[in-house]
Amino acid sequence: MGRQPCCDKVGLKKGPWTIEEDKKLINFILTNGHCCWRALPKLSGLLRCGKSCRLRWINYLRPDLKRGLLSEYEEQMVIDLHAQLGNRWSKIASHLPGRTDNEIKNHWNTHIKKKLRKMGIDPLTHKPLSEHEASQQAQGSKKSFVPHDDKNPKQDQEDQQTKGEQEQDLEKNNTSVSSDGFCIDEVPLLNPHEILIDISSSHHHHSNDDNVNINTSKFTSPSSSSSSTSSCISSVVPGDEFSKFFDEMEILDLKWLSSGDNNSNDGKFNNTADTMNLWDINDLSSLDMFMNDHDDDGFVGNGNGCSRMVLDQDSWTFDLL
């Protein structure tokens, strides 16, 4: 018996996601989590396969994603990591909080490769190009189709030996990525822990104590986003539609740190009397508390088992608002 396809493809939708589908997916995941991607489409009413849902969530809808171009620092990290790890994009992405493997892969293929070639560096071996190759690059001639083994980009033994150490260094460096590494001419990148919930205020739609409001007033306008960010959502839905989107989503208002606080990236809580830091970790486990009812601590379902919360950085701040 052959391998079962990941999903019954008959009647399943393909291609770009619509905002309605996004809403369904977000609502479902925020309510139920994503315990089983395969079952998710049926349960959420989406005519997509589980893989497609997973990809959409991971690469686009996830709340902790950064959008916009990679900063110089991030780019350098990608180059360094690629030299060590090769095309293991997910590994590389794990060193860059808020970036996805797909994003890094695309950026590598479209920007970094060219940049390195221009600099006379072979993007595959990270060694200087041969004279011939370099001259080709200098002439801006066609892409170098030098045969290579992409699957085995491992460097010398020395590299391998020091890899552990280097990775440790990179991890350390990682902690300072957001604080001093990001290009300030790009989107004002916000880290997950910079999103605060305003527990005290309750200015809109639900007055119940079990709903949390998060102000959106501090969100940056889409125009401040990197021009290269071409979001499906933003391309489809005009600005005021995003407000509707949020309303329909019954989304919490988010209260952001003041700009002066933006560089506080040390992962510490920034609790004041009436604010609570949502994100003090790098992964999505913070979501768990919202995906289940937590009446005791103020983060709760809406009474019908549907927790309300949407958190994000750029995809939410720029595209959805």
Place this chain on the structure above:
DNA sequence: AACTTCCGCAACCGCAGCCGG
């Protein structure tokens, strides 16, 4: 203005790896 080519990105596809039975 119309057409063509190029480029970047989101999404798809197929395979590998992991895990439980």
Place this chain on the structure above:
DNA sequence: GCCGGCTGCGGTTGCGGAAGT
């Protein structure tokens, strides 16, 4: 150890917009 199901990964494709003619 084997098998089947599921997830994750990396390569590739195709669409839409930008740039060029």
